[in-house]
Amino acid sequence: MTAEQLLAAPATVLPALRGAVTGLPSYVPGRRSAGADIAALASNESHYEPLPAAITAVAEAAGKMNRYPDMAAVELRERIARHLGVTPNEVAVGPGSVGVLQQIITGLCDAGDEVIFAWRSFEAYPILVELAGARPVRIPLDHLEGHDLSAMAAAVTERTKVILLCTPNNPTGVPISHDRIEAFLRAVRSDILVVIDEAYVEYAEAGSGPDSLALYRQYPNVCILRTFSKAYGLAGLRVGYALAAPAIAEGLRRTALPFAVSALAQKAAVASLDAGEEMAERVAAVKQERVRIAAELEAQGWKLQPSQGNFLWIRADEVLLATLVEAFNVAGIMVRAYQGDGVRITVADPTSNDRVLRLLEAHAA
Incomplete structure (x- = not known):
């Protein structure tokens, strides 16, 4: 040319x-x-x-890396279910709790829907919301660096689909008490999914935050979000999970990226729960x-x-x-x-x- x-x-x-x-x-x-x-x-x-049992489990699973992992994560979901006293149908897993949260936002939000969360809180919240085409609604923390639940309830509109409660809050470390969350749940519509993000729950003193399992059993619109990245020491393997009503959990499994949780991560998570x-x-x-x-x-x-x-x-x-x-x-x-x-x-x-x-x-x- x-x-x-x-x-x-x-x-x-x-x-x-x-x-x-x-x-x-x-x-x-x-x-x-x-x-x-x-x-x-x-x-x-x-x-x-990582816990010695998790290292052993990964070493044993490494020889089968040529095979796809169990996409349904049956063994891990069954083990989590026993750990929490629920059924496997109520459990969805993903690549870290942030991966499961993406499944939640994708599964529940259409373009223009709203997701309410405290700010400052986990940085990924607004990113995942905007990526789904939904609108992030940031509610400033109160003077004690915790969630202003009254302001969050007041921010609910007809487009609100999800509310995120991070307890203890990242990065401030402040928990939300059981009574405050229960009062909040009574104040918001039952068709709004309220996600209790407990990435750091293992580090919380008993009674400082909510009895999230009790709230889940009482309020079907509660979803509990947890991870193996922090206390269990599996940050590099990426595995987390949600506990939700069976129909919602099934939807989260449908929105998951296929084979997102590796076989090594699944085996390590099971071994870590066994080494509680x-x-x-x-x-x-x-x-x-x-x-x-x-x-x-x-x-x-x-x-x-x-x-x-x-x-x-x-x-x-x-x-x-x-x-x-x-x-x-x-x-x-x-x-x-x-x-x-x-x-x-x-x-x-x-x-x-x-x-x-x-x-x-x-x-x-």
């Missing part, structure tokens, strides 16, 4: 992404560790290695460290809300946040900063936690 022909050729028009996609905010993952001296406290991962006592010992150690860190930070002058997750939250304005982020970067401590709001710090091993305490002592008011 001559130069004249090239100039005369029409410009290439590339395929266009949907407007909903180009306008999406990017999900910001916790930063990854880059060396032995880096404390990776940005992603709320378990600082323990060992997992509980690890959780108890994290909770003990959480109490220790919070007490020392409060003694330094930091104002904290009691956290029921495996992390602590420090509210910070732009100036303080920039100062803290720079200090953490210099110290080789990776934390999760939220522009305009604050910083979330994962509770890890005592040595890493002590590094955090020394740094924050130097910046206390």
Whole structure:
């Protein structure tokens, strides 16, 4: 082709992404560790290695990686059902609780429908909602860094399809009490799915949050969302689950990406549930460290809300946040900063936690 022909050729028009996609905010993952001296406290991962039984199960399953996993995840759903005292028909699984949440939004929301959630809360909420063509309705947290359930109830319209309640809330760590959620459920329509997102429930002190199973048994529009990524230490395998009325759970299984939960993840999750006592010992150690860190930070002058997750939250304005982020970067401590709001710090091993305490002592008011 001559130069004249090239100039005369029409410009290439590339395929266009949907407007909903180009306008999406990017999900910001916790930063990854880059060396032995880096404390990776940005992603709320378990600082323990996977449970030995899970490692064994993965090693045994690895020899069959040439085969597709069980798409129905029958063994895992049956094991989760026994763990919760429900039937397998009430359980749907997916690649992490965020994957199951995508199945929920896809399964219930048409374009223009509304999903209500607190803000700030889990970053993926608005992304998944907008990706489905629905409208995210953000309700500001109350002055105690928790859910303003009265404002959330008042925000319900005829287009509301799903309400997300994150307890304990990520990133603030504040739980929602049983009584408050029960009163909320009485106030909203029964045709709205109320999702109780309990990604960090294992770290919560008994009675601090809801008895979600009791609420589920009483209110058919309740859906419980949980994960194996946090306390069970399977973040890298991606497996979570929802508990919902059988018809809803069946719909979630239909909207799932085929074979999304690998055979390795399914086997590891079953083995992890079977090793519940060992997992509980690890959780108890994290909770003990959480109490220790919070007490020392409060003694330094930091104002904290009691956290029921495996992390602590420090509210910070732009100036303080920039100062803290720079200090953490210099110290080789990776934390999760939220522009305009604050910083979330994962509770890890005592040595890493002590590094955090020394740094924050130097910046206390």
